[in-house]
Amino acid sequence: MIKGGFKGNLLRVNLTTKEVKSEALNEEWAQKYLGGRGYGTRLLLEEIDPKVDPLSEENKVIFATGPLDGTLAPSSGRTMVITKGPLNGAIACSNAGGHFGPALKHAGYDMIVVEGKSAEPVYIWINKGKVEIRSAKEIWGKLADESDELIRGQTHPLAETMTIGPAGEKLSRISSVMFNGHRASGRTGVGAAVGSKNLKGIAVRGNEDTTVADPEAFMKAIYKARDILSKDAFAGQGAAMLGTAMLVNVINGVGAFPTHNAQDAYFPEANKISGETLREKNLIRNEGCAECPIACGRVTVVKSGPYKGSIGGGPEYESVWSFGAMCGVSDLDAVISANHLCDKYGIDTISMGSTVACAMELYEKGYMPKEDAPFELRFGSGEAMLKAVELACKQEGDFGKLLAQGSYRLAEHYGHPELSMSAKKQEFPAYDPRAIKGMGLEYATSNRGACHVRGYGTAVEVLGDADQYAYEGKAAIIKTLQDLTAALDSSGICLFTTFGLSANELAEMVSTATGFSIDAQEFMKIGERIWNIEKLFNLKAGFTRKDDTLPPRILSEPIKTGPSKGHVEDLGKMLDEYYQLRGWNKDSVPTDEKLKALEVQILK
Amino acid sequence: MKVLMLDQAKCTGCRACEYACSFEHTGKFNPLDSRIKVNEFWEDLTFVPSVCLQCERAYCEEVCPTSALTKNPETGVVELNKEKCIGCKQCIVACPWGSIKLDHTGKEVIKCDNCGGDPACIKVCYPGALSYEEVEDITNVKVQETATRLKEIAKDLVKGGA
Ligand code: SF4
Ligand code: SF4
Numbered sequence: 045m046i047k048g049g050f051k052g053n054l055l056r057v058n059l060t061t062k063e064v065k066s067e068a069l070n071e072e073w074a075q076k077y078l079g080g081r082g083y084g085t086r087l088l089l090e091e092i093d094p095k096v097d098p099l100s101e102e103n104k105v106i107f108a109t110g111p112l113d114g115t116l117a118p119s120s121g122r123t124m125v126i127t128k129g130p131l132n133g134a135i136a137c138s139n140a141g142g143h144f145g146p147a148l149k150h151a152g153y154d155m156i157v158v159e160g161k162s163a164e165p166v167y168i169w170i171n172k173g174k175v176e177i178r179s180a181k182e183i184w185g186k187l188a189d190e191s192d193e194l195i196r197g198q199t200h201p202l203a204e205t206m207t208i209g210p211a212g213e214k215l216s217r218i219s220s221v222m223f224n225g226h227r228a229s230g231r232t233g234v235g236a237a238v239g240s241k242n243l244k245g246i247a248v249r250g251n252e253d254t255t256v257a258d259p260e261a262f263m264k265a266i267y268k269a270r271d272i273l274s275k276d277a278f279a280g281q282g283a284a285m286l287g288t289a290m291l292v293n294v295i296n297g298v299g300a301f302p303t304h305n306a307q308d309a310y311f312p313e314a315n316k317i318s319g320e321t322l323r324e325k326n327l328i329r330n331e332g333c334a335e336c337p338i339a340c341g342r343v344t345v346v347k348s349g350p351y352k353g354s355i356g357g358g359p360e361y362e363s364v365w366s367f368g369a370m371c372g373v374s375d376l377d378a379v380i381s382a383n384h385l386c387d388k389y390g391i392d393t394i395s396m397g398s399t400v401a402c403a404m405e406l407y408e409k410g411y412m413p414k415e416d417a418p419f420e421l422r423f424g425s426g427e428a429m430l431k432a433v434e435l436a437c438k439q440e441g442d443f444g445k446l447l448a449q450g451s452y453r454l455a456e457h458y459g460h461p462e463l464s465m466s467a468k469k470q471e472f473p474a475y476d477p478r479a480i481k482g483m484g485l486e487y488a489t490s491n492r493g494a495c496h497v498r499g500y501g502t503a504v505e506v507l508g509d510a511d512q513y514a515y516e517g518k519a520a521i522i523k524t525l526q527d528l529t530a531a532l533d534s535s536g537i538c539l540f541t542t543f544g545l546s547a548n549e550l551a552e553m554v555s556t557a558t559g560f561s562i563d564a565q566e567f568m569k570i571g572e573r574i575w576n577i578e579k580l581f582n583l584k585a586g587f588t589r590k591d592d593t594l595p596p597r598i599l600s601e602p603i604k605t606g607p608s609k610g611h612v613e614d615l616g617k618m619l620d621e622y623y624q625l626r627g628w629n630k631d632s633v634p635t636d637e638k639l640k641a642l643e644v645q646i647l648k
Numbered sequence: 649m650k651v652l653m654l655d656q657a658k659c660t661g662c663r664a665c666e667y668a669c670s671f672e673h674t675g676k677f678n679p680l681d682s683r684i685k686v687n688e689f690w691e692d693l694t695f696v697p698s699v700c701l702q703c704e705r706a707y708c709e710e711v712c713p714t715s716a717l718t719k720n721p722e723t724g725v726v727e728l729n730k731e732k733c734i735g736c737k738q739c740i741v742a743c744p745w746g747s748i749k750l751d752h753t754g755k756e757v758i759k760c761d762n763c764g765g766d767p768a769c770i771k772v773c774y775p776g777a778l779s780y781e782e783v784e785d786i787t788n789v790k791v792q793e794t795a796t797r798l799k800e801i802a803k804d805l806v807k808g809g810a
Contacts, residue, residue: 115677116667116772143663150678192690225690251752253676263671267771274774284774330775331693332662337774339660343693357693 047559048257049111050074055153055175057168059241060101060160064175069154075560076643079110079154081137082534082574084126087157088135089577094584098130098233099215099240101161107148107206107246108156110536111558113334114149114254115262118270119538121145121334123206123223128585129232130240131217131395131450132469132493135581136232141333141341141538142223144248147204151250162242169199170248180244185210187388189356191245192225199247207245208235209390214439215239216448218395218471222387226357227333227341230392232470232492233450257559265552269545270337276544278507283340283540284330288361289319291474296369298506299608300479303369304423305401306465306597309476310606313374317364326380331357338540344380351381351430359383359393362496365474366397370465371404371429378426382433389437395450398471400432402451405463412458416443462596468493468587477598479608480505482518485618488592489522491578497539499525507543513611519622524568530578531571573642575626576634580644589632592619649724652760652767652778653786654697659777661688661695665769672768673758680752683760684769684778697777699769700747700760702726708739708748708759728759 046052046069054067069083077083084106096102106126113120123145129136148156152173162177165184169176183194188209196203204224211219212235219235220228256262274280282290295301296314303311315321326346332339346354359367359380367379386393406412407421418441421428435444446454451464451471465472470493477484482501487494496502499522505512510521528547529539535554542550547564555562562570582591593599594615602610623630627638639645666682674681684699702719706726709717716732717739719725735757739748748759762780770780779786 116664116671150680189690226693251678251680253674253678253681253752255676259671259675270772270774280774329657329693330660331695332660332664332775334662335664335667335772336660336662337664337772339662339775341660355693 046071046074048255049115049554049557050079051149051152051154051252051254053153055156055170056159057156057175057177058159059162059166059177059243062177064177066153076570077574078531078534078554078570080108080122080124080139080534080536081126081530082570084108084124084137084155085135085574085577085581088126088128089581092128094128094581095586096128098128098133098237103128103237103240105158105234105237105241106155107158109145109148109154110534111554113536114146115256115266115557116335117266117537117553117557118273119333119336119338119541120536121336122533122536122538123148123229124533125221125229125234127234127237129234129492130215130236131233133585134468134492134587135578135585136234136237136492137533138221138229138231138234139533140221140223140227140229141336142204142227143334144204144206144223145536146254146334147248147250149250149254150252151248152252156246158241158243161240165242165244167195167243167245167247170246171200172249172251183244184213188222188390189225189388192222195245195247200249203247203249205245205247207390208238208243209388211389211391211437211439211448212236212239213244214448216391216436216439217453218392218399218448218450220390220392222390226387228387228392230394231495233392235390256557258556262553262556265549265556269541269549269553272549273337273541273544279338279540279543283338286319286323287330287340287342289322289342289359289364291361292318292364293320295475295502295506297607298479298512299603299606300476300506300512301365301369301474302465302476304372305370305398305405305463306476306595307405308605309479309603309608311369314369316374317368317376317379319361321376322359322364325376328355333538336538340540346377346380349377351377351384354381354384356384356387358387362473363393363397366394366401367429367433370397370401372423373426373429375426378430382430385433385437391437391448394473395471396433396436398465399436399447399451399454400429402455402463402465403432403447404428406455406458406460411460411463418443465595465597466494467594468591470494475502476603476608477594477613478603478611480512481515481613481618482510482522484594484598484613484615485518485522485622486526488594488615488619489526489622491575491582497529499529500539500542501525503543513608515614515617519618519625523622523625526575527568527571529571530574531567534570534574569642573644576639576642576644579628579632579634583633589630592632649783650765650780651702651724651783651786652699652762652780654699655777655779656696658775659686659695659697660775661686664772665697665778668768668772672763678752681758683758698745698747700726701745702762707742707744711738711742713738723762723765725762726759727761728757733757
């Protein structure tokens with residue numbers, strides 16, 4: 045019996061047959077994997093062959109909430125999009141904030157499983173338990189935020205929406221899914237998975253309560269958590285004041301800020317694109333996701349230049365870096381414009397900026413015919429960066445189409461895949477692994493491809509006490525953080541809460557909400573279980589140990605300038621130790637004993 | 649006397665206030681049962697919280713046929729006596745601000761009661777968009793803010809004159 049937290053229902057929508065049905069949640073899975081990322085992955089593993097083409101009708105897309113969505117738990121507005129990832133074919137799970145998740149709960153569902161493929165563009169309208177599949181013919185082709193407005197116009201002004209932009213429609217492998225028109229599930233190309241089903245969006249509105257198992261204990265736990273967060277230096281103060289871009293000066297200051305397609309890791313002009321400058325020049329207000337006391341979200345405007353008046357959410361730290369330092373660009377207005385553009389077209393800002401940077405290097409080194417790019421693609425030019433982003437967003441010409449497939453496919457096309465700063469074909473974000481050793485291990489072992497939110501070692505290695513250059517102990521730190529974030533991602537709240545909250549507080553919130561007896565140890569075990577089934581998915585999809593690696597540049601080219609000058613990353617030192625700690629064999633395959641200990645009864 | 653004040657410029661649109669309010673009054677989470685409502689304008693990414701203003705001349709009170717609504721002269725709160733309420737919804741029609749509403753079942757009239765002097769919404773509003781303060785203090789803050797702006801203008805004026 046579901047006592048609280050969960051609604052206990054899953055909505056299944058088949059776009060081929062137009063069949064819609066509500067199903068009871070599998071309680072055993074809810075206990076073992078919670079909601080969101082954990083439950084979604086378990087379901088996908090059960091229902092699709094990990095070998096299917098991610099853009100085929102056989103793939104499924106799951107929109108999943110966790111037991112804390114729709115409650116007053118801090119930062120509890122996350123929605124997870126789980127699917128086989130179009131960017132690399134690995135297990136993909138990309139999440140966003142906003143208000144969609146809680147609305148889905150109020151409409152009576154914990155998750156939506158979208159199957160099949162519609163012959164015509166459609167959107168789904170879920171209104172108080174009633175579900176309609178409606179034509180989206182007139183909305184197809186529209187920008188993500190325009191689509192949000194149009195769909196709300198056709199349904200309810202207070203509906204919460206998921207929409208894709210033209211990038212997802214045109215199956216860009218770095219396209220995102222947008223919530224409330226401006227909150228992105230950016231990574232792994234989930235937009236293309238949605239687009240491949242001819243699904244333009246989902247609108248949700250409900251009137252049901254969400255309840256928790258033990259209201260009194262729950263409220264005590266969440267007030268405690270909110271209090272801790274508000275006092276935390278990063279979550280409560282820094283991020284509220286400067287947004288995540290507060291990290292620009294911090295990370296550049298320790299020489300870990302990849303620049304010029306990671307040819308270096310120090311950007312002398314960082315201050316021009318810092319959170320401080322952003323606040324002074326472009327910030328209109330802070331924005332918070334559902335129930336968030338941190339409100340790291342920025343609403344910004346470009347005040348001059350060709351993109352004058354461009355208003356939107358962000359940019360986040362990662363986007364400031366990808367369009368800024370990674371492309372050698374110090375023009376903050378250009379960076380912000382690129383970010384707004386990507387949100388409108390529904391394309392991942394991290395992958396996009398890094399892809400442009402890769403193109404710049406290919407261009408400057410003469411590895412691509414200069415006439416392929418319709419303009420001079422030089423590092424440092426904000427104008428060139430923006431033009432390239434626009435080409436990719438609109439998929440104009442062969443070059444635009446190529447850029448929209450991410451840096452790996454671009455660099456491979458020109459015969460230099462080593463110039464793609466990616467792991468498992470996904471571009472890594474704004475922390476140079478040569479300067480923050482554990483981050484390298486995190487990127488290499490991340491199940492969805494290079495990523496900073498499958499652990500966030502930086503929190504310990506730069507913002508915490510660990511030595512950023514040390515290898516010792518990093519495997520254990522990364523494993524612990526990976527397990528912690530896997531469980532957290534399955535509970536429905538934001539990763540940033542871990543700046544202040546430990547597994548104790550998280551477990552307390554989840555157990556009082558659900559009524560399951562989950563202490564900190566069990567919470568970590570749930571996370572480890574999830575990590576292992578993600579790995580099983582990838583093994584079945586054909587990934588092996590050799591995919592757990594980094595670009596050769598990171599492993600062999602020393603950083604040229606700045607505080608981390610001379611460093612390279614040595615994965616080998618950490619990788620074997622990591623597999624051992626995980627209870628996996630040398631080929632990165634979980635052992636039977638490990639799976640048994642985790643109570644994972646799945647065939648390998 | 650204390651009043652609930654709103655500062656739209658500080659609101660981040662998180663809606664924590666709605667959840668705190670709903671829980672305070674029903675023990676459950678349902679924004680439709682919240683007495684405070686955060687209005688979103690996504691096109692401008694602007695958020696405007698609204699709540700009962702406890703009007704001095706309260707139309708809801710005037711129109712109520714059973715005197716279920718009465719202004720408490722001591723606290724300033726327009727109080728709703730559930731026992732007397734017959735659910736005719738005249739108060740909802742009369743309120744110029746939409747501050748009296750129906751709960752999610754559509755059967756019960758609900759309105760802000762300042763939580764009897766300890767508003768739940770305030771406690772979760774970290775950006776300080778909501779506050780509960782003595783009238784005199786609020787007035788002073790607003791006057792000060794205006795004066796600060798005028799001071800800048802005044803400084804410029806002096807420069808211009810010199
Ligand atoms: S809690 Fe405060 S910031 Fe959040 S929506 Fe309510 S008024 Fe706005
Ligand atoms: S004072 Fe109480 S009733 Fe009024 S809005 Fe706040 S929580 Fe709700």
